[in-house]
Amino acid sequence: MTVTKKILIAYATVHGSTAEIAEFMGQMFGENHFDVTVANVETLESVAGYDAYILGSAIHAGMWLTPMSRFLDRFEGELAKQPLYFFITCIRILEPDGYQHALENYVHRDTLEKIGARDIAIFAGKLRLDAIDLRDRWTLSLRYDGSQAPGMLNDDYRDWNAIRNWTARVRSELEKSVL
Numbered sequence: 252m253t254v255t256k257k258i259l260i261a262y263a264t265v266h267g268s269t270a271e272i273a274e275f276m277g278q279m280f281g282e283n284h285f286d287v288t289v290a291n292v293e294t295l296e297s298v299a300g301y302d303a304y305i306l307g308s309a310i311h312a313g314m315w316l317t318p319m320s321r322f323l324d325r326f327e328g329e330l331a332k333q334p335l336y337f338f339i340t341c342i343r344i345l346e347p348d349g350y351q352h353a354l355e356n357y358v359h360r361d362t363l364e365k366i367g368a369r370d371i372a373i374f375a376g377k378l379r380l381d382a383i384d385l386r387d388r389w390t391l392s393l394r395y396d397g398s399q400a401p402g403m404l405n406d407d408y409r410d411w412n413a414i415r416n417w418t419a420r421v422r423s424e425l426e427k428s429v430l
């Protein structure tokens with residue numbers, strides 16, 4: 252008898268592109284008969300009853316978003332009990348040392364170790380300067396820590412193949428594991 256595995260894909264976003272990635276992952280899991288819930292971390296009152304978690308956040312000003320921090324603080328104990336995968340979206344990854352930089356600076360390793368994250372993916376995000384307000388533009392120009400002017404990085408850089416490949420790998424690990 253096959254038991255349907257319940258997966259929670261929870262995301263933190265400001266401008267919606269990380270949510271679209273989470274929805275895309277949700278569809279991939281749904282196609283393989285997982286029972287998948289995709290939700291904004293801000294709407295979740297409980298994380299009980301899931302067999303695995305995939306958490307994702309956009310990066311703003313060098314760190315994952317505050318709603319993701321609150322979510323991790325609140326549910327750390329429960330999240331640590333099941334397999335957990337983490338991803339971030341950012342533009343720094345487009346620069347030559349971007350992957351390493353993001354890994355070393357944009358994620359709080361102690362927290363991810365505490366909740367037992369099995370893998371951390373870093374995906375290129377989407378940044379459309381005409382779609383963000385003046386305050387966000389200021390934050391970006393003052394806090395972006397890459398060598399390129401953030402105004403030069405103004406596009407949808409999401410690499411759906413990379414996202415698909417990572418999700419397929421996670422899905423296959425979860426299919427195989429006895430949860």
Ligand SMILES: Cc1cc2nc3c(=O)[nH]c(=O)nc-3n(C[C@H](O)[C@H](O)[C@H](O)COP(=O)(O)O)c2cc1C
Nearest residue numbers: 264265266267268269309312313341342343376377
């Ligand atoms: C105000 C602001 C600050 C940002 N800060 C960073 C940053 O420090 N490093 C980085 O690599 N990307 C940064 N980004 C780019 C975002 O991570 C990227 O656009 C992401 O895809 C946004 O996801 P969202 O659409 O889900 O909010 C910033 C974007 C904005 C709007």
